[in-house]
Structure formats: structure tokens, C-alpha cells
Amino acid sequence: MWRQHRYKMLFSLLLLLSGLLLAIDTGDAKPGNEFDWLDILGEGTTLLVACGWLGLIISSRPAGRVTEWLYYGSLLLVYSYFLDLLDEFIRYPDHIRLMSWLESLPAPVGMLVLTYGLIGWHREQRAINRQLRGRELFLRDHQLIDPLTQLYGIEYLQAVLQREIELHQSQRKALSLLILDIDNFAAFNRQHGMASGDAYLSQLSELLSNQLRYSDVVCRYAGDRFIALLPNTALPQANIMAQHLRQQLSQLAIEKQQPQLTLVEMAVQQNSAKSALHAADQAMALAKKTATLSLQPI
Amino acid sequence: MSMRPFGYQDKILLLQHGSTELLALAQRRGAQLHKLLSGTGIFEQDLHKPHGRLHHTDWLKLLQNCQQQLNSPELPYLLGNALLNSRYISLCQSLQYAQNLRQALAQLYYFRHQLFPCFYVRLYQQQHCIVVEFKPALGLANQQGFMQTVVFSLLLGLIKQQLGSVCGISLQLQQAASHQLQHQLHWGVDVSFNQSADCISIPLALWQQRFIDADTLKFTATRRTCRQLNRVLSKQRALPESICRLQRRALPQLLNQDQVATVLGLSSSSLKRQLSQHNTNFATLLDEVRRDAARQLLQQGRYSNRQLALKLGYSDEHNFRRAFKRWTGLIPSSFKGLFHFN
Structure with a gap:
């Protein structure tokens, strides 16, 4: 199934890479004693879970409209959580607000997009169920x-x-x-x-x-x-x-x-x-x- | 009519004339032997005895078991072909060695008590075809359709095998259109449903066409075997069939129950009892005889209602019209119209 989504995966990698480059370009690394390990653990787990969602969508869904909504919704979440994790290691100068916008804006938008995709998925599943039920009844009626x-x-x-x-x-x-x-x-x-x-x-x-x-x-x-x-x-x-x-x-x-x-x-x-x-x-x-x-x- | 008709309790069928084939077919389709045989008087160890026999009731029960155990609509078609090609049925072998269809069908009809005691036929000509009309000779319960399919499959199989094609042959069936697809696929002939009788109509040209495997010597030899088999399976007819024939011959006077019983050498009460075992009674048979006679007379020529009433032994025209309406739902004149304009 994932073969149908090659371009999507490439695009996601490029997006995350550009986020990383942008972060490195604008800020500089924190010293090791300033790391808050609890924050890193929490944000890292969130990022991993969101990445897991992306993987599941790619491996189980055929290409299509609903899949697109689901995928890009999750991708925005991943992007947001990724930058969130990065700022544990990188300190940005106070006068540049771009990074904090990029950190906080994509997440709610992604949530909305994902929800819309889930609604589509629900409708699709209902249609499939209806069809399957019809078929199953037919099969049970006649041997x-x-x-x-x-x-x-x-x-x-x-x-x-x-x-x-x-x-x-x-x-x-x-x-x-x-x-x-x-x-x-x-x-x-x-x-x-x-x-x-x-x-x-x-x-x-x-x-x-x-x-x-x-x-x-x-x-x-x-x-x-x-x-x-x-x-x-x-x-x-x-x-x-x-x-x-x-x-x-x-x-x-x-x-x-x-x-x-x-x-x-x-x-x-x-x-x-x-x-x-x-x-x-x-x-x-x-x-x-x-x-x-x-x-x-x- | 010297032969006594066989009763319901007589073992008139050979196991090897159908049962073993049917059981083999069903078993290969996953049915279990003991379930197929349950409720019949057949024992597993008798199945391969050359002269093992069974009642016709057992046969009907066997058919019913098969249909319950299996959902295989092709079963009657296959059984017809299996019978035709069975090495144990000399009657079927003799059919294949006959000179032509006429001889084969005459042979089959003469020895039909060995294979299909449940049917008798009437022949008549219609335009360029000879129509063979099948009538149940005994109570077939709900297996008439199945048996009819077996017989037609056997006949069509024989014709296809020996003459190469079934072109021009058509079937008329009493049943409502239900197995249309199966009929079409297995038989490849025109089938019409909801007809007044079960018939196969065969063009005149096919009756005399020489069979591919025609062989006079082998035919005589197999016919001799059939004759020998007659010592085991005597040439008896079923009671309902005998009564119908008697009545048919007696038209327009009809025999009453006592007269029929006397002719058949039975007491009136045992006639009644035996008919009830076939799930029928004297009045129903009488009605059937008149119905068929009326239909055939109407198909053959233009009789007035008065003439028909006379020929069928009705006391007046009015009674006949009423009976006809009951049989066909039509009054005689519109039935005639149906025929002569087609």
C-alpha cells in the first residue's frame, strides 16, 4: 500500500528537513545542562505517536481524497511536534517570532484537517458496511x-x-x-x-x-x-x-x-x-x- | 391386462439401475452415505449385489435425502447421463447400439419398468414433430420434477451422443420457470414452462437418422440381457397407470371403481387402499384421464363442445364446459383459439 504514497513521503521528509534547517539557521544550540529531560520525554513521545499515525495511514489506506485529508492533517501535527521537540535543544533569539508561530499554528489546523478526514473515513466505512451486508445476506440466503x-x-x-x-x-x-x-x-x-x-x-x-x-x-x-x-x-x-x-x-x-x-x-x-x-x-x-x-x- | 399391477410394497427397482450411480455422485460431492441411506430400507452391504432391489418409496426417499444433503442443482442432469453410460444397465447400453432413435425409444419404452417405472408416455404428431408426452405412472410426491429432469437428460444425452446435435428439439414442462439457467446450460434446447403437460417434441427427421454407434449384433445381445432381466423384474405396471389406461380405453363409457377392481383382480377396498398409498384416489385419476383426453382432442381437431362432451362421457355439454374451465381456467373455445392461431 505504501507504494501508492511515495510522493507524499518524499514531501514530508523535505518539509521536516526544511524545518530542521530553518531552526539551525535561526537559533543556536543550548548547553547540555539546560536540557529539561522530562519535557523532552513528553514531546518526543507525542512526536513518535504522531509519526506512528502517519505510518499507519500510509500502510493501510489506498490513495484517495479521504486518505489525503488524513495524511496532511497528521503531517501538520508531526511538523508542529517536531519543531516543539527541537526547541528543547535549540534556543532562538527573542526577536524572531517565526519559529514559535511555526511551532504552535500547524497543530490546531492539522487537528481540524484530521477530523475532517476522519468524518470522511466514517462515511466511507458506512457505505462499505452497507455493501458487505447486502452481499453477505445474499450469500447466506442462497447456498x-x-x-x-x-x-x-x-x-x-x-x-x-x-x-x-x-x-x-x-x-x-x-x-x-x-x-x-x-x-x-x-x-x-x-x-x-x-x-x-x-x-x-x-x-x-x-x-x-x-x-x-x-x-x-x-x-x-x-x-x-x-x-x-x-x-x-x-x-x-x-x-x-x-x-x-x-x-x-x-x-x-x-x-x-x-x-x-x-x-x-x-x-x-x-x-x-x-x-x-x-x-x-x-x-x-x-x-x-x-x-x-x-x-x-x- | 393380464398382468397384475405392482403394489407399493413390491421391490421393483434394481439398486444398480440408478441408486448406486446416484449415491456415488452424491458421495463425491461430499454427502455421507449413512445420511443418504437413512430412512430407506437399503443396507450398505447390499449396494453392490448384482440383483439387490429396492422399493420405489425407498428411491423417492433417497432422492429426497440427496436434495437435503446437497445443494447441487446439476444432480438430476448428471444422473441422467450417468445412467445412460452405466456399464451395469444393459437397457441403456442397448439404446446406444440401436439403429436409430425410433428403435432406441421403442426399446426404452418396452423395458421401461426396469429403469423408469414412474412414467408412461403418449405419442402424437404435431406439424413436423412427434411429441412424446410423459405422464407419472405412480405417486411421485414432490420428486416429479427431478425424475422428469433425469429422463430428459438421458434422452437428450443419447441424442447428442448418437446424432451429434439436439437442434430442433424442444421441451414443454409443467413446472413454473425455476431452473431456466440450468436447463439452458445442460440441455441447450428450447424449454417452455407452465405448459399443460411434460413433453419433448422431436422433429420427424431425427427419428430415422442412423445412430453413430448403431450395431445390430450388439443391440440384439444387449436386448437378450434385458429379456433375461425380465425374469427378475417382471413387466409390471403401476396401479394408477393401469387405471388410467383402462379408463382411457373405455371412453366414452367410464368404468366405476368396482369394475376396475374386478378387471385388475383386486378387491374394491384394496384398490382404494393402494391408491391412497400413491397419494391419489379414483376420482382424481378419472378427472386426469378426461382432462388429457379433452386437451388432445382439442389439439387434434375441431370438435364442438357437444361432441367433446359425448366423447368424454359427460352427461351434457354444460358439465363438460364447467370441468374444462376448472382444468385450464379457459373455456373450450378460447383454448381452441390458443392452439389454432399459434
């Missing part, structure tokens, strides 16, 4: 997990896809699907029996959920078709993932008798889950027809 593969079934896929389509459209992000189909699964079942067909399905589903990212949702769309939902993924990236998956599939399939697989990737541009799934079916039908994308795991 949507396929008992064989332990993947979600088609009803769940439709519900999640619809939600993700709306979310991604409002945030203008790309959403992609991976569609995996077992060619001629009925014939495989007929030849090797239903038991080995079932075993193959659970093996395949395990592989799929291991190979995809944590954020991807893998569903069993039909008896012999899986669909993975790739949030926040554009087509080129999905392409790479599909290539990777093809390699994995062909490496991990040891036995020769396993059926062929067809894997297709697709960017979702439709407005509803239904039309997107329809397009997915069509893409799969086209791929089967041309058979350019199929692979044979040997």
Missing part, C-alpha cells in the same frame, strides 16, 4: 457453492458480475473475464466414467483457484465451463494471465488422456451481466470454431 468443486455457481457469478460491472463503470476501470471450457467433456465422461470426470473437474478447479490472483473470482459457470472474473484488469493484462494459465495447464496435466481445454479472455464492455455472459458464450463458440486458441495438455 451458492458447488459442492464438487467448491467454487461459486452461476447465480453467484451473475450477481457479482452485475455489481462489478456497475462499480467498474462508475470508476472507469477495466474488467475482464477468462472463460475456460473443457472440450467434449461428455465423451470424456462416457469413456472414463463419471467418477474420473468428477475427479478431473475438482483437480481443474483447484488449479484454477491456485493460479489466479486473490482478487479474482472463479465460478463454475456450467458443468464443463469455468469463468474467472478479473477485476481491475485490462485486456492486455488478461491476455498475459491467459498465456500463463495455458502454460500452467499444459505443464500440470500429466496424463495423456485428459480432455482438451479452450481458454478465452474477454474485456467486459457490456452494461449487464446477462449480456456479458452471452458475449462470453459467443466468444467461446467462436474460439471453438477457429480452434486457434485451444491447447492440448500433454
